[in-house]
Amino acid sequence: MPRITARTVPEHREAQRRAILDATRELLAAAPDVEPTFADVAAKAGLARPSIYHYFASREELFRAVVVDALPRWRETIAAATGAHEDPAARIAAYADANLTLVADGEHAVIRALVSFDPRALADPRIAQMHAALVEPLVGVLRDAQVPDPEVVAQLVNAVVQRAGAMIEGGADVPTVRRAVRTLLTSTVGTPGAG
Known part of the structure; x- marks a missing residue:
């Protein structure tokens, strides 16, 4: 040894x-x-x-540490996906696709479970700030595309992505949900791009 x-x-x-x-x-x-x-x-x-x-x-401390460990990776995945495209519509679609892939891979279920076991976790300022940062890549895309009120639009887009994620977690067909979300969201900014 x-x-x-x-x-x-x-x-x-x-x-x-x-x-x-x-x-x-x-x-x-x-x-x-x-x-x-x-x-x-x-x-x-x-x-x-x-x-x-x-x-x-305590278990609460452990659960919060797992959330703190997971959220930056989630954000990096989203930022890399949106950064891989130039066309604003493709970048919006990539934001949704990256989130939905993480949901389909079980990442969201882990975070949701941790928060359910420690409901005060999102009240932790550091975790709340990290969670809020997940939408920043989308806000950046919308700003770059000169979409009016990008923060408001980002919240609405995120609501669609969250609902689609819930559908996937509920057993909906992942490719079908992703196609529907892409169709809906790419109409926000111009013509859908490749992604």
Whole structure:
């Protein structure tokens, strides 16, 4: 067994913390309606249950950490998708497609489950700010396209995307929902582009 030196202790701690976050996310992805216990998380992460307490004092703290870990990746995915196109209509469609892909992949179910287990999570200023930032790439697209009232339009577009996501989570056919959303949203700015 390799000796843990002062230089590797932070790396070891970060690897264990990462394992805990990943284990929690995997448990939630597999069963979003079941609140994982520290024992569940420890078993999934291959750690002793008491070691979880070295990183998180409570399940609420752990759940919030998983949300804080997930939201920036969600935003990066959306920003990369919208940035991959020049045509405003294609960028709007890409925003919707990226969100709906994340929903279809189960990412939204994980975040929704975490928030249901800790309803005050979105009141946490840092999480609220990160959650609000998810719409920023869309606002940027609408501003670039000189759409009047881009913040208002972004909220309306986002409402369509959220409803479509709920349909997908409810079992609707993903390609059908994505096509319908693309048709609806690309009419907001010019002609639909390739995407």
